Structures are given as structure tokens and as C-alpha cells.
Amino acid sequence: MDVGELQQTLSKLHQEAKADLAATKTLDELRSVRSKYLGKTGSVGSLMGTIKDYPPKQRGEVGKTLNSANKAIGELVNEHTERIGSAEVAADAATSTAFDPTLPGERSRLGSVHPVTAVQWEVEAVFERLGFTIEAGPEMETDYYNFEALNIPPMHPARDLQDTFWLKNGMLLRTQTSPVQIRAMEKFGAPLRCIVPGRCFRYETIDASHENTFHQVEGLMIDRNVSIANLIAVMKLLLNEVLQREFEIRLRPGYFPFVEPGFELDIACLICNGKGCATCKRTGWLELLPCGMVHPNVLQAGGIDPNEYGGFAFGLGLTRLAMMKFGIRDIRVVNSGDLRNLVHSDRWAGPVILDKD
């Protein structure tokens, strides 16, 4: 092919490429048209390899001719890339008009902890931030840890206040988390700061507000110079953090053999804000937290010298707190295993549109 024929061929190919490109609708089509002409084996591209067949004198011109043809088609490709690109953007924009960005997302089912566990973890977090360790103890206990070491000898009237599940093997189901006070003292000695969340059992008739199986969290702080003022401050901080609001508390005398002095800590009723309602039996106060300064006999039982160390202890009803926090009205649901009562199913079911509760 002489140079003239080459030019003719190229201009024909240019026309063809122009038509082909104009017919393209997608970038894929465009890419195949591009390689049809400009690729290594394409109709223009393959001609590039023929330069060496021309006499050396013509090779410069042939090269220039081919290059400019190549470049011209390349420019056409660019133009059409632009055309198709903006068409696709426009099309994309057009389809997006039906999209509702305000629809809810698709949720993952992560699972759920029991309401009592949720509250327990909050309490644990508060005390971990205060440098308390978290301890655990057995649910099947001995009389010694549950009563005797806690200054409740046999025939003590306080045993009546906590009706006990007794076992034929001579042990009992712990009526409180307090036995772990002794266990923790034996384990760590003083100074000591720990909390003990756990399950407790009392032999009583079950109804909407009484359960024979419930959770408590025990707290114990032993150090030099621990005061009632310290106890009040820590209790106030605990309740404010867990219930996420400020409210009034009051301390009044309460009798528990393992503390002296002993207190009942009441909080202003969350339902009526202290005005008096059915929940607080018109007193404006809810009894929430028995506590006190650890009795010297208990320190001694735990192997700690009461002349050197003192401290405070408390027992918070976790089940009760969970009921308050999650609005559980009937305590029986807590051990029912019925997920309808225990899980915020909206969490994965989807947003609530209407709720008549």
C-alpha cells in the first residue's frame, strides 16, 4: 500500500470509527470500538506495525500520517467518552429520584442481655471507675457464710426476716449476696473495695411484686477512715449514674445484724417525684438500698482488725432497679424466659409507627 492508499484507507477508517462511536451507548461498547480501531490488532493499530515495510525515506511521513489518524480517532473516543459519561450521570440522577433516603435501614440481630444483666453492667461500670473489683460467690452456701459470719447466730430473730431455702445436705440457697463480703475479706484482706452482683433466693410466695429468685449487688468498702458521709456520697453517685438523673435520697435507721449503724436508703419516688402515689404507698419514697457501716464482728469474721479498719456495705436490689429502669410492672416476667417481656424487639423488628401502650 503506498502512502496515498494509506491515507485513503485511514480516512475511510476515520469515517467508520466516527459512525461506530456515534452508535455507542455505553462505556463498554465504547471501549470495544476503541480497541477495534486503536488496539494492537485493531484496524488502525495493526497498521502501525507496517511502518517498517515502507522504504526508509517514506517511513517518517507514514509514521506522521498514522499518528495523526490515531490521534484523531483517539480524540473522537474522548469526545464520546465524555458524551456517554454525562449521559450515564444524567440517567443515574434520573433513576435516583425514586429513592427515599429517609427509609429505615436493615438491622442486624445482635441479641440481647437480660434487663437485670443490663443494669448490672451499668452498676459494674460505675464501680469499676471508682476502683472496685467485681467478685462472685456460690449460690448454694453454708450457714456460716450466709448467717453466722454475718453476725446472725442461730435463733437470731433476723433469720426470720429472710425466709430461707434449706437443703437436705445441710447447706442453703444464699438469701443475700452478703456472704461474699466474708469471702472477699478472706481473699483480699484490707483495704478492700468490691462489688458482688449475683442471684439470691428467699422462701416466699410469688406474686406481682415478690419473687423467690432475684438479683442483688453487694458492695463493700473497707479502709482506714471510711465514714457515713463517704457511704452517702458513693450511694448517691451510684444511683444518679444508673438512673441518669438527679434525685433526692434519704437515709434512715434500718436494722441489719451485719452493719452498725444500719440504714435504709430511700429515693424520692420516680413515679410521683415524692408527692405520694400508689407505687410508693403514698410516702413519696421508695426503699431501695439497705446499707450501713460494717459491724466489727463481721470484720473479725473476715479476718480484718476492726480497730484498724472500718467500712461500709450495701445491698442493692438489681431486679428492683431493672424493673424501675425498664418499666417492668410484674416481677414474675423476670424469670419467665418469655422473650416478649425481656427484649426490646423493636430493636430489630423496625421502627414503631404507632404504639397504643
Place this chain on the structure above:
Amino acid sequence: MLISVNWLRDYVEIPDSLDVRALAERLTITTAEVEGVEHIKTGASGLIAARVVSIDPVEGKPSLKKVELDLGGKSARVVSAAPVLRVDELVVFAPPGASTLESGKIESTTVADLPSEGMILPGSAIGIPASDKDAIFCPPSMKPGESIDAKMLDDWVIEIDNKSITHRPDLWGHYGIAREVAAILGKPLKPYPVVDLEKLSDKKQSEVPITIDDANRCPRYSALKMTGVRAQAAPLWMQTRLGHVGLRPIDCLVDLTNYIMADLGQPMHAFDGSKIECIEVGLASDGNTFTTLDGIERKLSSEALMIQSNRKSVALAGIMGGLESEVAGETQTILLESANFEASGIRKTCAALGLRTDASARFEKSLDPNNTVLSIQRFVHLASAEFPELQMASRLSDAYPNTLADITVEVDPKLVTRTMGHPVNEKQMTDILTAIGFGVESKGGKLSVKVPSYRATKDISIPADILEEIARNVGYDNIVPRLPEVQVRHFTANPQHITERNALQAFCMGLGYSEVHLYIWYDEEWLKRLGFKPVAGPVLINPSAAGQAQLRCSLMPGLLQASDRNRFHADAFKLCEVGTVFREGPDSRNQSRHLGLISAKRGKGGDDDLFAGLKGDIETWAWQTLGGDLQYEHASKNAAAPWTHEHKTANIVAKGTTIGTVSVCPLALRRNIDEHLSAWSIAWAEVDLDLLHDFKVESKSLRRVPEHPEVEMDFSLLIDAGSPYATVNENLARFDDPLLRRVTYVGAYEGKSVPTGKRSLTYRVLFGSPERTLGEEDVSAVKASFEKHIGSCGYELRR
């Protein structure tokens, strides 16, 4: 316990301006919890005493009586519904024009066609609900027509929670409460009104012989004989007060002992003096019976303490008198008992007899032995006013073999201040303690505090007790909260706590399980449905319900029950419980903490998918908690519980220790529970979390991205269906070639393209070299040699 404010006013000045509710609030904060405050308002006016002249029946109306009354100079005819009326007795009467809130204004009217000019008032109309419809009788000292002071009928009643005063014997009577109120209000407590001891100590009088066999059980017994008493009504003020505090007025003698019990907290008993010559206090003979004054014959154990006279039982000491020696209508002489009994003996006897009385409830609190004599002095003081002919028939007899020791507590005021975290000076401390009856002496910087006998029986013995008295009277609300200053200390973490929190976080805050808490005892009915007979384990003596005595040794029965409950409301759910299981044995292993998991889905044939999914969840948790892979071992079929599948069961093995089991519920079990469950698939696992405490989480290095690209290839092996996965792995791992970097398991397949008796296991293999990029020839060579190795193991490649 109910407290009448009118009654308190005998002992302490309570300003009229003081709101009783505010006083109650102060009592709650300083002394004992007030459960309620009630205002008794009778609205009574114009009431008079009237003498019953005659009583006639009303024809056709057996519940009504036609009564003629003497109103002092005039008479009245009324029709009355009072169940008991006696001629000549005085009753409280509302003539026309009188009124009460309950009855309204009384007018002359007609009842059952008969004229009725007024009303014989029922107890309820004047605030004695215990007497309800009964007429109120007036003492003989009143005259017909005498008007009744309405002021004493209106009162405030404060209800104190008994549980808050179990440790305070002094608060079981009005005088003790008055002492606290006086301290709260800063007013003096008036002396307790009694007759002089001398009056009762006439040497010319004989003594009542008292023998006490067991001085521990009966530290003190005081008695006095009196004549000149008779059956009559107590004064109206006393009846009213008794009524206000929930005690039913009965008769002057009984009311007097009840009044003193509610006044001082000391129970007393009046025997018919003609039937008792001497007092012997001793233990009962085992198996003897005794008829108490409620008419019930009671079988005694040798632990019961009895009051006897000439070896004949006359009372269950501290609990209830006997029927035979009861004061009756004709009684003119009484023997008054005022004793002190040891608390735990009374408790034991009451528990054994199933009998508790107002008296025993008080003795159980360890009463002040000094009150035995004081209450007799009080009795004579009150009785003299009611019985003009009252005379002593003995001198005060007092056996006090077991004297209460004086208690003096040494208190360091600095320690008090430090423990309160609130400044209180010595004078304040002294004032507070003195106001509630303590004796205080300052000695060398310390306070020597003498405990009054009414607080010394068990209530107060150590400095912390004195601190409480000071602190509560300062007012806990006056103490400014302050966070403690501490010594930092490191505590080793509790492995149980860490393990459990990790498990719950993994399963319930990521893997989709919902945590439940279930009871720790088995329910026999449910076990029957499961067809499960547990091995012997700890058993409750007093279960909450029949058939719920044995403690669980597995979490699965409970979780299956919860599953059966939840299947009605969901098509699929996953449950998780972390709880205690129990077994008989040495202390260290008689209970452990288990993790129980359930994955349930409606639909038949889902077993294998659920089983694989559950294992995947466990592996994900194990990776987080233990930092590595688990192994499974084919579990033996022996001694399996009914929820264990005969074939589809594996032991979960972590670092060589079997920590649990994973399985699916067999169809037979699901059918046993409920036919509907046959269309469900349920996979379960139970893990002993205690076994994980010693496992350390190993931090593994992250895999480095290779510098030279690696080639990934999947190989599917056809193996005998019975050939275990672990063996295949071991065989594959024997292939040793420098270019083989890694082999991982992809999945198993049994299906159409796999011949019967075989299954296909797919493995993903990475070939590569840390030094260079492999060429095609390297790859095909190593691939060929790997395939040859597979062949040599006896496995066929699935193409």
C-alpha cells in the same frame, strides 16, 4: 405497731401546731419506719352514758332488741342491734340531737314499727373498729345521763413497721416511743406514773412463793396478789385508746394488762387468784398437753417453759395463759404475773407450737427485766382508780435470779466524728445520749456511756451502737456527702466474672442470642414430659412448690421449657443462659457455672444447618475468649440425656479439655414435649464455664501479607462418609512441601453429584514462596504433588 398520739401526750408535750405527719416523718428518719398516719375523727357530740333498764325481743326480728334506758332522771326507748346487752350496765348512748360522723345526726325515729329515741352506739362509731357493732360499756363509776367528753375520741394513729423495731425492745410500747419523740422535739420526757414501791412492800403481807427452775429461760418473775377487783368495763378513755391501737376492749382487768403491754411493752397475765397459791417456772414434760385460754389443747415439747402452781400447769410462759386459771366474771382476787423470759426460748416454743401472741412477740425482742416490777406498780396505779375496794393480798414478790448486767461503753468522740464524717462536739453527744436515757461521763477525752436497762438486753453493747444513737439523732440528712479518700490497690480479676461477661457479650451482644434467667430447681412435671430422670443432686427441704425440690444439674431442661414457651411467638430464636448447676459432692465442685445455648427454628430438616450455625457461634466466641480454635469429638452414646441426639452430638474440646457438648434435639424428644415441635429444629449446647478460668487468651500475631503473590486453589476430596474430619485433616497436614503455605477448611457436601457412601470435603490451599513469585510450572508441579499426596491417603478428588 399502732401508736396513739393522745397516749403519747401523757408523756411528752406535743405542740398542737405540730403536724402529726411531719412528726411521723421525723420518727422515720431518726427512729423507726412509719408506715402510715391515720386521723381518727369521730365527729361525736352530745353523747351520754345510759343505764340499761330492760331488754325485750322484737317480734320477727331476732337481730334487734327493744331496750329501755335510764338517762338519769328520764328514760328512753330504743331499738338496738347491739349483739350483747345486759340489764343494769351502762352504755354509750346518742340521744336525739347527738351526732357522730358515722351515724350522722341522731333523731327520734321508728324501727320495725317501734319508736326508737336515740341510738346505743357501736364501737366503730367512736373509733374502736375492733368492737365493730358491739355496744360500748361504761365503767360503774359513771352515772346515767353523764355526758361523755368527745375530745378523747378523736386521735391520730401512727403505724410503725414492726420489722424496723425488732432490735428495739423499748419501742414496743408508747412510753418508749414517747422517749424518742421527746428527744426529737427537745422536750422533757415525763416520769412514768406508778405507785410507790413501798405501798406494795408491806412486810405484814405474805409473799407469793416463786420457784424458778431455769434462770436462763426466766431471769425474773414478779407477782402480786390483789383483791377487790370485779368484772366491769374499763374507763372509756382506756377503751378508746386500746381501740385506736387495734386492741379490742374486753373487761377492765384484761384491758389493764393490755394497756400496760401497749404502754410499757411489758406483757402481764392476771390469774384467778383463788386458783393459784404459788408459782413454779420450769420446763414442760415432753408429750404433755395443756389447754390455753383460747380453748385449744396443745401438745408440749420438753423445750416449752411452763408456769405451774403446785405442779399443775397454769400458763405457757410468755405466750398464753391457761383456760382453767383464767379470770372469770366472779373473780375477786387476782394474781398478777409480770415476768421476764429469755427471747430465743420463746421463739423456739412459738415456732414449735405454731402460736404467736402479742406477748410472745414482745418477749422475743429481749425485754428489760426492770419492767416486771415497774409494770406492777403501774397496774396498781391504774387499777386503784377503777376498783375502789382494791387491796393488796400479798406483798410484791420478786424472784430475780439472773440479774441483768450493767453495760458501760467507752466511746472515743474523735472516732465518732471520724466515722460519721461530720463534726459533732462532746456536748452535743452528751445531750443527745442523755435525752434518750443514757448516762454520760467524760473521762480523759473519752466518754463513758452507761446504757439504760431497756437498751441493754441485746440492743447496745459496743461503741458502734453508741455512734448510731448519736448519728441518727444528729440526723443523717445533716451529714454532707463526701467521696472517700482511698489507698489505691490492685485486685486480681475474678475469672468467673470475666468469663461470664465475655460469654454474654459475645453471644448476646453480637451473635444474636437473647439472655434469659430461669429457676435453679427442676420442675418434675416438665422432666416427665422430657422423659428425663436426673441423677441424685442437692434437694430442697422446703421447695417453693411440690415437685420443685431438686436443684438442676443441667441448664437444658429449663432452656427447653423456655423454648417451648417462645415457639408460639416466633419462627426462630436463640436463647442463652449463664447459670449455676448443682451436684452432690465436695464443696469445691458441688456447683458450677454453665453456659446454655439454644438455637431453634420452625421447619423440618433444619437440624444440620442449625447445628453448624450453633457451632460457628461457639467458635466465634471461643476465638474472642480463648484466642483459638476449638475441636469437636464424636460424643459417646452412653448415658446421654433425652435432649442429646444419638448421632449428631459432639464434645467441645478446648486445648485438650472437654468443656461441653453440642447437639440437636432428637425428634422423639420434640414429640414428647409437644406434637407441634416435631416441625421444629432445635440445636443446643452446654458449656462448663468454670473450666475456662485457667485458660489464658493468647495474643496471636496477625498474618503478614506475603511479599510475593500466592496462588489460591480449592480441592474437593471424596472420602468415605464414615471417615472423620479430624483424620482427613491429619492426613492432609502430613503433606510437606516448601511451596505449600496454608490449608483451610471450606465446607462439606453430600448430595446429587456425590456417590452414595461418600461425602465431599473442600479445602482451600495457598501455594507460594517468601522469596519469589511462583511461575506456572512451579504451581503445576506442587499442585500435582499435592494431588498425589491426596491419592496416597486414599482419597479421591472430586472434579
